Amino acid sequence: MRASLIQIAVDRDESIDSRRQRVAALVREQRGADLVVLPELWPVGAFAYESFEAEAEPLDGPTHDAMAKAASDAGVWLHAGSVVERGHEGRLYNTSLVYSPDGRLVSVYRKIHRFGFDKGEAVMMAAGEDLVTVRLPGTTLGLATCYDLRFPELFRGLVDAGAEVLVVPAGWPERRRAHWTLLARARAVENQAYVLACGTAGTHAGVEQAGHSIVVDPWGEVLVEAGAAEETLTVDLDPAKPSLTREQFPALKDRRLGLDAPRH
Numbered sequence: 001m002r003a004s005l006i007q008i009a010v011d012r013d014e015s016i017d018s019r020r021q022r023v024a025a026l027v028r029e030q031r032g033a034d035l036v037v038l039p040e041l042w043p044v045g046a047f048a049y050e051s052f053e054a055e056a057e058p059l060d061g062p063t064h065d066a067m068a069k070a071a072s073d074a075g076v077w078l079h080a081g082s083v084v085e086r087g088h089e090g091r092l093y094n095t096s097l098v099y100s101p102d103g104r105l106v107s108v109y110r111k112i113h114r115f116g117f118d119k120g121e122a123v124m125m126a127a128g129e130d131l132v133t134v135r136l137p138g139t140t141l142g143l144a145t146c147y148d149l150r151f152p153e154l155f156r157g158l159v160d161a162g163a164e165v166l167v168v169p170a171g172w173p174e175r176r177r178a179h180w181t182l183l184a185r186a187r188a189v190e191n192q193a194y195v196l197a198c199g200t201a202g203t204h205a206g207v208e209q210a211g212h213s214i215v216v217d218p219w220g221e222v223l224v225e226a227g228a229a230e231e232t233l234t235v236d237l238d239p240a241k242p243s244l245t246r247e248q249f250p251a252l253k254d255r256r257l258g259l260d261a262p263r264h
């Protein structure tokens, strides 16, 4: 299974419309891949909070139109990263979109853990409530977004639901790059799953992005890692490897669920 991660530069000197066209063209270039992955909130920028309200779009908005067509033109499964979705009752969500090779929107995942503590995404957006997996020929994807990477229980829930490839679009800042790499590897090792973590490059809203998109195998080995600039990573995954790793080193079977709370 061939996967391409497109680490997009999100800089303020490019309009959202031009970036949409440019990214659609990059997706089309990936014909021959099975799965293409884009980063979190690449149209607007994950830290461009002041633009969220104005740039919010419905699920059938301009990013959807461009990505549905790009997926079918390229004939690939496309995890199109996320958009600022204007959802129920006008509320905003950080919503990931997944397309089949015929350009159908087959899954949406609304980010569960919102970043920003008392500002930005955490106060402007509503939280998703649902774990999402996507069945592809030969494997199952588990979806998470950026800050979710810090919450291992979410990933364990995805694994319990059958996920073998954990896909994490992100807009991760350079100043916490060490956490990004460490957490991507940790989620792969503890879940004996592939991790495909696709970040952004460039600088927007004054926040330098880390880049360094990374693919980790179920044994925790880094298969490919990007640099800081815009770049496309291509990697071949073995769909049998998660289950083989789980058979050969069956740590997931040794979980002790339902232990009593500590006594004081």
Ligand SMILES: NC(=O)CCC(=O)C(=O)O
Pocket (backbone or CB within 6 Å): 040, 046, 114, 115, 145, 146, 147, 148, 150, 170, 171, 172, 173, 176, 179
């Ligand atoms: N967009 C995000 O979720 C940023 C997460 C982040 O910066 C961090 O977890 O650190």
